[in-house]
Each structure stands twice: as C-alpha cells, then as structure tokens.
Amino acid sequence: MKKTLLAAVLGASVLAAPAMAEDVVKLRVVGQPLATGLIQKNKEQPFFETLQETAGLPLEVNYKPLDTTGIKDVEELRVLKSGMFDLVSLRMSQVSRDEPTILGLDLVGLSPDYKSGREVADKYSEVVDKRLQERFNTKLLGVWPFGPQVLFCKHPIASLSDVKGLKVRVYDQNLAQFVESVGGIPVPLGFGDVHQSLALGVVDCAITGPSSANSAGWPEVTTHVLPLGFQMALNGYGINLKTWNKFTPEQQEKLQGAFDELVDDIWAYSEELFEDAKNCNVGRECKTGTQFDLTEVQVTDEDLAILRNGVREISYPTWSEVCNKTNPSCAEDWKAALGESVGL
Known part of the structure; x- marks a missing residue:
C-alpha cells in the first residue's frame, strides 16, 4: 500500500514538473x-x-x-x-x-x-x-x-578649457564634478528638457552621444561639437x-x-x-541621421590628458567617498576589478 502510494506521489510529481515549467x-x-x-x-x-x-x-x-x-x-x-x-x-x-x-x-x-x-x-x-x-x-x-558622450555648445570653443564660465548640462554627479573642475557650471537636466534649454539659453553646452543628439535635434540649437568621450x-x-x-x-x-x-x-x-552620427552632425555623408553643419572642434593632447587624469584626481576620489558611505567595500571592490587599468 505504502509503495503504491509513494509511486503515485512520485508519478504525479514527474507529471507536474513539465507543466509548471511551461x-x-x-x-x-x-x-x-x-x-x-x-x-x-x-x-x-x-x-x-x-x-x-x-x-x-x-x-x-x-x-x-x-x-x-x-x-x-x-x-x-x-x-x-x-x-x-x-x-x-x-x-x-x-x-x-x-x-x-x-x-x-x-x-x-x-x-x-x-x-x-x-x-x-x-x-x-x-x-x-x-x-x-x-x-x-x-x-x-x-x-x-x-x-561616448561628447560636448555640444552654442558658443565657439576651441578646446575643453573653453567651457570655463559656461553652463553645461550634465546627467550625474560624477560628470558634474568634472565639469566644475575645468571651470564649467554644471546644470542637471533630463534629456527631454535639453533642446529647449539650449534654445532659451538656460544652458550654453550639453553632453550626450552624437546619435542621441542628432535624433533630438540638438544641432539645431548648437554650433560646435567637441568629440571627447567623457563617459560611455x-x-x-x-x-x-x-x-x-x-x-x-x-x-x-x-x-x-x-x-x-x-x-x-x-x-x-x-x-x-x-x-555615422558624428558625420551627420558636421555635414559629412551619413546614413542614419539628419545632416547638420556643426563645427567639429579638434581634440587636443591637453584635452586628453585632462580627461585621463580626471579618473584618478576627480571622478574616482569623489565617487568612492560617496559610495563607501552606503557600501563600505565599494572602493576596494572597484580597485580589485579595475584599479590596475588606471594606475590605482
């Protein structure tokens, strides 16, 4: 009797498993x-x-x-x-x-x-x-x-240092700290508000990817683009x-x-x-976006050096201090995974 009951239970379980999975x-x-x-x-x-x-x-x-x-x-x-x-x-x-x-x-x-x-x-x-x-x-x-997130401005610029005194749209605190370190005035704005804010002069510059900027029409309200990749x-x-x-x-x-x-x-x-969007934004031949005629600013060695040093001197120290307050192992976990690649 017990064997019969056990067999019945097992049989029911086997039959039920695929049904549950489906x-x-x-x-x-x-x-x-x-x-x-x-x-x-x-x-x-x-x-x-x-x-x-x-x-x-x-x-x-x-x-x-x-x-x-x-x-x-x-x-x-x-x-x-x-x-x-x-x-x-x-x-x-x-x-x-x-x-x-x-x-x-x-x-x-x-x-x-x-x-x-x-x-x-x-x-x-x-x-x-x-x-x-x-x-x-x-x-x-x-x-x-x-x-890569790059810089669009409605004022003439020749290098990263030219953002000094300009209001720059940012989307996180790490980017805000970096913009502030090079003399810019960070302004947090949602993506959907940027086009109008540029048009009205609420901000002078804004950071996003070339494709997103093209889709949202940012080149309609800006004049220059600096293709320096701040973040991914x-x-x-x-x-x-x-x-x-x-x-x-x-x-x-x-x-x-x-x-x-x-x-x-x-x-x-x-x-x-x-x-492709980089080409579209500055008037070169492209396939996926709208052609505009922004002035493409050449990235200088000084711009690249400022960005590279920014990890060690600004973005990592600023972020790790905040992160460790809620996650005590935050900085050590990051350094274990990525520190060697940036000399930390």
Missing part, C-alpha cells in the same frame, strides 16, 4: 525612452516583441518605453524592487542615485572609447549584479552603451529576482543567452551609430 510567465517591461533614438527603436523594442519566439520560452511580454509610463528614470530600481514591473532597461547613471556602486561602471575618463568601455563593463558587472541582488532584489542581465553612457537590463526564479534553470539559461546576444548586438550597433 506555465506562461508574464513580463511587464520598461524600455528606454522613445526620445533616445535608434537603439531603442531598432534593437531593444523588436527584441522584446519577438522574445517569446527567439528564446523559445513561455512568455507574454508587455513592453512599454519609459516615457510612456509616467515613471521617472531615477525611480527604475525602486520600481523593480517593488515588483511593479518585472524587467527594466536601466539607465545606469540615473539609477546610481539610489545605488552609487553602479556609477563605478562609468566614471568620467574611465572609458573614452568602445574597447575600454567593453572591458570595464565585463570586469565590473559582477560587482554591480551582486549589489543589485542584495539591495534591490534584481538580477543584472547585461550592460550596453549609448556610446552605459545602460543595463535588470530583472526582478522573484520573476527570474519563476523560470527553470534551463529556461534561465535560454533567457540569459538571449540577452547576451542582444547586448553584443547593441555594442556593435552603437559603435556604427556613433561614427
């Missing part, structure tokens, strides 16, 4: 804002719209760009932790206000080009993932860039751990594999867009 998982997804341009339009949104088929998983995906949800980018980690949404395309600089550890991915001067940016992301993502799991019940699925504007995909744990280990592997492919694709696409 339950449809609903993914409520917040994507990048529509205003950010072609990566959101051509890579991210199509990925989520076809994720069920490409990953071969029982999914029901409801994808919404951030600027259609009423949620602010600085609230994304809170939204994930609460479970209001299951998966979010994280704007790393903006959410670093809630978790300063994240900003270690993108300190000013750390990643002036794509090669260094990818190396930093690969080496430091594990540190960020551990912290997000501990504090925000969120697993990091991947990190990707909008690309890294972003990432975070999934609520409760949602992640609804998948079997095999399904988790498939889902992670799909995001690995997306991230690799965006790294390559971002670099294509960066080069």
